[in-house]
Amino acid sequence: QSVLTQPPSVSAAPGQKVTISCSGSSSNIGNNYVSWYQQLPGTAPKLLIYENNKRPSGIPDRFSGSKSGTSATLGITGLQTGDEADYYCGTWDNSLSGGVFGGGTKVTVL
Amino acid sequence: EVQLMESGGGLVKPGGSLRLSCAASGFSFSAYSMNWVRQAPGKGLEWVSSISSSTTYIDYADSVKGRFTISRDNAKNTLYLQMNSLRAEDTAVYYCARDPCSSTSCYSPWGQGTLVTVSS
Numbered sequence: 001q002s003v004l005t006q007p008p009s010v011s012a013a014p015g016q017k018v019t020i021s022c023s024g025s026s027s028n029i030g031n032n033y034v035s036w037y038q039q040l041p042g043t044a045p046k047l048l049i050y051e052n053n054k055r056p057s058g059i060p061d062r063f064s065g066s067k068s069g070t071s072a073t074l075g076i077t078g079l080q081t082g083d084e085a086d087y088y089c090g091t092w093d094n095s096l097s098g099g100v101f102g103g104g105t106k107v108t109v110l
Numbered sequence: 111e112v113q114l115m116e117s118g119g120g121l122v123k124p125g126g127s128l129r130l131s132c133a134a135s136g137f138s139f140s141a142y143s144m145n146w147v148r149q150a151p152g153k154g155l156e157w158v159s160s161i162s163s164s165t166t167y168i169d170y171a172d173s174v175k176g177r178f179t180i181s182r183d184n185a186k187n188t189l190y191l192q193m194n195s196l197r198a199e200d201t202a203v204y205y206c207a208r209d210p211c212s213s214t215s216c217y218s219p220w221g222q223g224t225l226v227t228v229s230s
Contacts, residue, residue: 002154033214037155045147045155047218050211056218088155092215098171099145099157099215 003028004089006102013110016079020105022072022089028100032092034072036065039086039104048087049074081109112136112219114206119224126196126228132189132206132221140184143167143209145217146191148202148226156202159191160209174200196228 005023012018022034036049047056049065052072064075072089089102118130132144146158159170159180168180179192189206203225207217 033211033216035211035214035216037217044205044220044222045217046220047216050216050218051214086154090155090157090215090217096172097169099147099160101155101157104154 002103003093003096003100004091004102006087006089006105008103009106009108011108011110012079014079014081017075017077018079018107019076020074020087020089020107022074022102024070024072024091024100026070027095028070028091028093029067029072030070031094034065034067034089034091036063036072036074037088037090039088041085045088076107079107079109083107084109112208114208114219114221116204116206116221116224119204119226121227121229122196123230124197124228127192127194128196128226130191130193130204130206130224130226132191134187134189134208137208139182139187140164143215144182144189145207145209145215146180146189146204147207147217147220148200148204149223150199150202153202158204160215161189193226196226198228200226201228202226 033051037045039045052067053065086104093100145160177195203223205223207220
């Protein structure tokens with residue numbers, strides 16, 4: 001059971017938009033920045049979003065992040081077949097004194 | 111190019127020990143906090159441990175506390191994870207990851223991972 005809650009899967013047609021939610025509590029998301037990671041099949045995770053809504057260099061602006069209270073959201077617009085992957089949210093938990101992740105969301109492009 | 115390369119994984123019996131290494135290159139290793147994150151087969155990501163740049167701050171997940179020890183050698187640009195009293199549930203791909211976020215924890219880049227299998 002993950003500390004952060006994500007939907008197991010989301011799907012949409014090419015060119016459409018998907019959003020992935022990440023729900024936590026005041027000890028994690030509520031008081032810390034959220035980051036998002038993309039894990040393509042058979043590869044290591046890659047940072048997509050940090051500090052709630054910032055994109056590292058090289059990450060297209062089709063990917064966006066937001067946070068409100070104890071929840072965060074990753075948005076992907078202009079969905080491409082290459083976006084099929086598992087996506088994870090992550091943050092620090094002050095009560096656990098450790099990093100925490102969501103269970104991951106599999107994005108399928110129909 | 112910023113790179114991380116793990117090594118040291120393998121097959122070990124329950125109760126055994128293993129030491130993982132993570133060689134860093136392309137950045138000032140001594141300036142960054144570093145982390146170990148693992149992923150059991152077919153499962154999600156689990157944070158394991160973190161160590162600050164000067165080793166002042168060290169944290170562990172409850173699942174490994176007392177059994178695993180994180181350390182670093184800034185002169186050798188290398189991160190370590192000493193794993194003792196290994197259990198079947200420690201079977202996973204272990205990734206090392208740099209923390210480039212000064213105000214919070216985030217992980218980038220990640221190494222390619224090294225597989226640890228605990229089985230008799």
